[in-house]
Amino acid sequence: MKKDVVTIADVARHAxxxxxxxSYVLSGKRSISATTSARxxxxxxxxxxxxxxxxxxxxSNRSSIIALVLPLRQGMHLPVLMQxxxxxxxxxxxxxxxxxxxxxxxxxAGLRRVAAGAIVDGLVLMDVEMHDPRVPTLRQLDxxxxxxxxPVDSSGLTCVDLDFHQAGAICVQHLAGLGHRRVxxxxxxxxxxxxxxxxxxxxxxxxxxxAQLLGLDAHTQPCEEDAATVMSTVTALLGRAPGLTxxxxxxxxxxxHVLDALxxxxxxxxxxxxxxxxxxxxxxxxxxxxxxxxxxxxxxxxRRAVDLLMAKLDQREVPPITLLAPVLTSRTSxxxxxxx
Amino acid sequence: MKKDVVTIADVARHAxxxxxxxSYVLSGKRSISATTSARxxxxxxxxxxxxxxxxxxxxSNRSSIIALVLPLRQGMHLPVLMQxxxxxxxxxxxxxxxxxxxxxxxxxAGLRRVAAGAIVDGLVLMDVEMHDPRVPTLRQLDxxxxxxxxPVDSSGLTCVDLDFHQAGAICVQHLAGLGHRRVxxxxxxxxxxxxxxxxxxxxxxxxxxxAQLLGLDAHTQPCEEDAATVMSTVTALLGRAPGLTxxxxxxxxxxxHVLDALxxxxxxxxxxxxxxxxxxxxxxxxxxxxxxxxxxxxxxxxRRAVDLLMAKLDQREVPPITLLAPVLTSRTSxxxxxxx
DNA sequence: CTAGGTCGTCGAAGCGCTTCGACAGAAATG
DNA sequence: CATTTCTGTCGAAGCGCTTCGACGACCTAG
Numbered sequence: 001m002k003k004d005v006v007t008i009a010d011v012a013r014h015a016x017x018x019x020x021x022x023s024y025v026l027s028g029k030r031s032i033s034a035t036t037s038a039r040x041x042x043x044x045x046x047x048x049x050x051x052x053x054x055x056x057x058x059x060s061n062r063s064s065i066i067a068l069v070l071p072l073r074q075g076m077h078l079p080v081l082m083q084x085x086x087x088x089x090x091x092x093x094x095x096x097x098x099x100x101x102x103x104x105x106x107x108x109a110g111l112r113r114v115a116a117g118a119i120v121d122g123l124v125l126m127d128v129e130m131h132d133p134r135v136p137t138l139r140q141l142d143x144x145x146x147x148x149x150x151p152v153d154s155s156g157l158t159c160v161d162l163d164f165h166q167a168g169a170i171c172v173q174h175l176a177g178l179g180h181r182r183v184x185x186x187x188x189x190x191x192x193x194x195x196x197x198x199x200x201x202x203x204x205x206x207x208x209x210x211a212q213l214l215g216l217d218a219h220t221q222p223c224e225e226d227a228a229t230v231m232s233t234v235t236a237l238l239g240r241a242p243g244l245t246x247x248x249x250x251x252x253x254x255x256x257h258v259l260d261a262l263x264x265x266x267x268x269x270x271x272x273x274x275x276x277x278x279x280x281x282x283x284x285x286x287x288x289x290x291x292x293x294x295x296x297x298x299x300x301x302x303r304r305a306v307d308l309l310m311a312k313l314d315q316r317e318v319p320p321i322t323l324l325a326p327v328l329t330s331r332t333s334x335x336x337x338x339x340x
Numbered sequence: 341m342k343k344d345v346v347t348i349a350d351v352a353r354h355a356x357x358x359x360x361x362x363s364y365v366l367s368g369k370r371s372i373s374a375t376t377s378a379r380x381x382x383x384x385x386x387x388x389x390x391x392x393x394x395x396x397x398x399x400s401n402r403s404s405i406i407a408l409v410l411p412l413r414q415g416m417h418l419p420v421l422m423q424x425x426x427x428x429x430x431x432x433x434x435x436x437x438x439x440x441x442x443x444x445x446x447x448x449a450g451l452r453r454v455a456a457g458a459i460v461d462g463l464v465l466m467d468v469e470m471h472d473p474r475v476p477t478l479r480q481l482d483x484x485x486x487x488x489x490x491p492v493d494s495s496g497l498t499c500v501d502l503d504f505h506q507a508g509a510i511c512v513q514h515l516a517g518l519g520h521r522r523v524x525x526x527x528x529x530x531x532x533x534x535x536x537x538x539x540x541x542x543x544x545x546x547x548x549x550x551a552q553l554l555g556l557d558a559h560t561q562p563c564e565e566d567a568a569t570v571m572s573t574v575t576a577l578l579g580r581a582p583g584l585t586x587x588x589x590x591x592x593x594x595x596x597h598v599l600d601a602l603x604x605x606x607x608x609x610x611x612x613x614x615x616x617x618x619x620x621x622x623x624x625x626x627x628x629x630x631x632x633x634x635x636x637x638x639x640x641x642x643r644r645a646v647d648l649l650m651a652k653l654d655q656r657e658v659p660p661i662t663l664l665a666p667v668l669t670s671r672t673s674x675x676x677x678x679x680x
Numbered sequence: 681c682t683a684g685g686t687c688g689t690c691g692a693a694g695c696g697c698t699t700c701g702a703c704a705g706a707a708a709t710g
Numbered sequence: 711c712a713t714t715t716c717t718g719t720c721g722a723a724g725c726g727c728t729t730c731g732a733c734g735a736c737c738t739a740g
């Protein structure tokens with residue numbers, strides 16, 4: 001077998017200093033003379049010393065590990081998910097932390113396990129739902145956490161999410177810039193507006209305010225998610241707003257149905273009607289035509305989440321809600337329009 | 341603030357036993373009377389005790405965490421990757437271990453960091469290449485590890501991989517079952533056969549042996565990966581083996597070119613020629629027509645890898661190489677054939 | 681009836697690190 | 711020049727857990 005693990009005491013002996021001095025060299029929490037520091041570092045390298053994570057965590061009550069809680073079921077947003085995860089891991093490493101993977105399937109119990117056992121210093125939760133069952137648990141945990149997504153009741157939490165108000169706004173700006181003068185927003189189902197207030201309202205407000213500002217004729221309309229209802233909703237909308245040429249769809253599940261409806265009504269996209277979706281890139285890329293869409297800037301969100309968590313770990317104050325600027329990717333579902 | 345963390349001493353006091361007794365109740369390493377055990381458990385629940393991971397790891401030299409080392413760059417095999425990861429995490433949890441995510445970008449240094457610091461008890465590496473730079477490092481680490489994939493020099497390692505011999509065999513069986521009598525294998529580029537021996541040869545052997553066994557007329561042919569060379573290779577092959585109706589392609593990069601070549605030679609798939617690929621499902625699904633293909637059983641592989649790692653952690657002997665049965669998914673690129 | 685086992689429990693010695701208080705000696709202050 | 715303030719370093723006390731050896735109490739077999 002190998003000789004035993006190299007400990008900090010070995011390093012101290014080798015460098016001719018005390019154990020605490022080595023520790024301070026490593027942590028920088030007290031000033032150490034340049035010469036001593038250099039000698040210690042040399043010994044560390046010479047012996048191949050790696051501090052024992054467990055011992056460190058026991059003594060300092062800090063593990064330098066954060067939990068990344070995500071849904072591992074095979075969904076369709078894999079690429080987006082991966083982008084988040086990559087950003088989180090990269091940022092964590094940049095802050096000298098490792099990442100423990102916790103699946104959402106474990107539910108609240110999983111959070112409790114890793115937090116209470118002091119396995120992790122803090123948590124980043126992805127795929128947070130409006131009424132997420134993990135949220136109450138999170139509140140009573142004594143570890144800091146950051147959510148990606150915005151639950152209905154976000155009090156006492158730190159959240160990062162897309163700025164939906166801004167998302168509504170840039171959709172309008174995009175259409176207006178192409179010359180469209182009469183636009184509409186097809187939003188979430190009615191029930192969402194009534195109950196899970198939040199992102200749906202924010203998008204709608206951004207849409208309406210900006211349309212008004214730009215002097216557009218704007219309509220909004222909740223939108224159910226089954227093909228038949230979508231069909232009648234779209235038909236009604238076109239009747240109500242003849243000459244409508246710009247459409248924003250903020251409803252992932254309904255997007256395909258809307259496209260079908262337009263097609264069967266004889267409206268071509270983008271020749272007759274330009275369509276912008278607020279949805280994952282994946283979906284936008286898969287549709288025909290490929291949709292101009294507003295997407296979540298995953299890299300940004302991931303990095304921001306980790307930054308916020310680090311701040312909380314350092315006891316710094318952080319804003320409860322961080323909203324990130326949406327990005328509109330122009331594809332082939334929108335085009336210029338001039339009165340004909 | 342909250343009252344301090346509940347320690348094992350608190351539990352012991354509450355239950356009226358010694359600290360060591362509580363520890364033994366938890367670990368089961370010494371027999372404890374049923375009544376004592378029950379009392380201790382009740383106290384644990386009553387106080388909400390969670391053992392401190394760091395303390396445990398320091399004292400026992402076991403962290404109950406394994407590392408999952410994977411490439412987080414956005415590749416095209418995301419779904420496959422995810423399937424692996426999911427399987428690994430699930431199996432790890434089933435064995436009471438957590439999973440630390442380490443990105444392959446960190447290279448050998450990353451392995452050293454998590455292993456030497458005793459952050460993890462062992463490692464599972466994904467996406468292992470033939471000449472993987474992490475392999476030498478792995479050998480000198482004192483932590484056990486399992487590789488998913490088979491490097492050229494696997495001595496001293498534990499690997500899990502697809503059984504390529506069997507993969508070659510079931511491709512032939514599939515074609516033979518459909519009535520094909522003259523078949524060919526388009527394999528890896530020549531240079532791969534010469535140098536990175538291993539999976540390429542294994543597939544070819546499986547293919548040939550089975551063809552012989554079934555009395556088929558079988559040909560094999562290395563295959564480069566650029567469109568032009570593929571074109572001439574396919575043309576030559578059809579000249580050499582007129583009446584060829586079954587083709588197996590074991591070359592991810594060349595698959596698309598092969599399809600193009602067949603098309604431009606006036607051969608329809610599957611009407612004139614049936615084609616089976618050995619490639620990720622992703623690719624098979626994306627091609628036109630969708631390819632009948634042999635794919636890696638990711639769930640199985642992931643689970644197996646963890647099982648092997650657990651065995652090694654328990655000092656049990658494990659086979660150096662575990663080969664898993666390939667699965668052939670029949671899609672629309674293969675069809676029955678009868679002499680015309 | 682006694683020598684030798686088992687069983688169930690306890691006490692104490694670490695595991696390797698961080699951090700607090702102490703303290704010489706040097707530098708700055710009056 | 712006396713006194714205070716830094717600087718740089720050390721020793722030792724934990725952090726919460728596992729595990730080893732010890733030890734009564736009880737059983738069994740000769």
